[in-house]
Amino acid sequence: MGIYLSTPKTEKFSEDGENDRVRYGLSSMQGWRATMEDAHAAYPDLDASTSFFGVYDGHGGKVVAKFCAKYVHQQVLKHEAYAAGDIGTSLQEAFFRMDEMMRGQRGWRELAILGDKLNKFTGMIEGLIWSPRGGDSNDQVDNWAFEEGPHSDFPGPTSGSTACVAVIRNNQLIVANAGDSRCVISRKGQAYNLSKDHKPDLEVEKERILKAGGFIHAGRVNGSLNLARAIGDMEFKQNKFLSAEKQIVTANPDINTVELCDDDEFMVLACDGIWDCMSSQTLVDFIHEQLKSESKLSVVCERVLDKCLAPSTATGEGCDNMTMILVQFKKPIKSTSSAEEQSSNSESTETEPKLEGNAEK
Template sequence: MGIYLSAPKTEKVSEDGENDRLRYGLSSMQGWRATMEDAHAAYPDLDRSTSFFGVYDGHGGKVVAKFCAKYLHQQVLKHEAYLAGDLGTSVQNSFLRMDEMMRGQRGWRELAILGDKMDKFSGMIEGLIWSPKCSEVNDHIDDWPSEEAYNLSEDHKPDLELEKERILKAGGFVQFGRVNGSLNLARAIGDVEFKQNRSLPADRQIVTANPDIKTVELCDDDEFLVLACDGIWDCMTSQQLVDYVREQLKTESKLSAVCERVFDRCLAPSAGGEGCDNMTMILVQFKKPVDLDASVGEKIQKEQPLSSDLRSETETDRSSVETESK
């Protein structure tokens, strides 16, 4: 059946975890595809103030997805811009550095460690979030209803005006919504055959690994974040997925189980078309902040003994009640 199996592999690899700011659950499933090309990373405590989550969707091979899952967060963490509190710059440079490593001698050595065939290198980053540390606020969502989906990213499709302009200037073309008639996305780590113009910097190649950076300030009404590959987004809109997750959370507290139910809902009954891709999803649920002053005050009030004056008044009131009852 070519790229598809005769029956889907529905075994799921799942994980749950938490820290004092958030809970997360994740799961992945091969599905109808002949190979599993997705990878993921989940580090709720990348350091003392930062959490890192990523879903990596390989295409034409799994090498780049695995490579990013293993090394991208390490690049971010050690970058000098990150150490200075500039998340945006550290992320951008880390993406470009990973792409450079795909072509450099060091990159080849590290790819060999993964033990994969290295005939094709391609991969797409589906989502990243840092919490709660932010470098700058570009968008504020205090006024959004908590039940409404809010898209944190936009698919980098080749026929988008900004992407198409870069592709054409770099000497490429867009045909049938695909780069040079073959690749249906305009930004990726890897895909080195679309990055051969030596007169252009990395962010102006036909296909670029240069990411869009968007920082959002969380508010108390924000409930959860979903990161997923297109095996999910091809089957459900953002709003449909948010509505489904909220409904599941009414009866299911294990976040990875919610991800697994999403897969079962999306899985196609037969091979071909939507619902047949690899599926990976991370669900991050934000914990509500605790008012420490209020909770401490309430505890003191419960535990503090009555003052002598208040005790006397209470005893007098009790005596009056007993006299009246007689």
């Protein structure tokens, strides 16, 4: 059945963890898809006061999602803005940096290592008989130095990945998103979207696509990609006269910063395999119901995946790879103002930071 298996792969990769700020559980499942192209990252202790969580939903292959899971958080940490406390800027620069790092000989080599050796047979043989000058030193890894080699002109991958990342520091939650994976917070049982799904028919996306020389057909960029923002997808980023944020498809993330308060119970990061089946509010309600009897957060995630999995591939809904991270905030959250003030400020659609109300699936 083309991209679908005859029976779904329901084995799950699950994980739990916690520190003094958060508890988290996660689970991922291949489902009906022929390959697993999702990846994720969970670092409750990115540093002494910061937690990092991310979901990456690959398309056209798994390598860009895996690359992001391996490197986004490292680049966030390394950026000078992070040291200065500007997490939003460090997140934005890390997203752009992924595209830069995946180019050239070094980018090709890293993607080949992360990729499927059988699908990249010729490339892997080349990679095995060629080695970079001076060996693969730690300095080179840290600085991502230019490498000479047979793939020095590699423009980057034609496959791509969404990226939805949440960073928690003290009582601040900073969300960066490119694509249609989504971050949702539950505040007093109400679902609020902390990210926007970047679909080509959104006015701001359509305007950029057309200005950059692209077109939209059947809801897809140039008739092929059903996302307006993503990491990778280099064929849509070839205009040398435009900056990275103005290309047909851009890795430029929306950044949303929220002051957490005592009314905030948990947040969910998930790829569109979940959101195709459940609205934000439906998922928050389901999680609340599960938490009444289940304390292990990864088990709650597993139940969501099982609920979303389609009984057949007839409709396509519930047939995608699925990944979900559930993060509970430990009380009390040290806030700078009263919970009531923060809740009323954040829930207003007129003020920043924005908490968007439940969006339909």
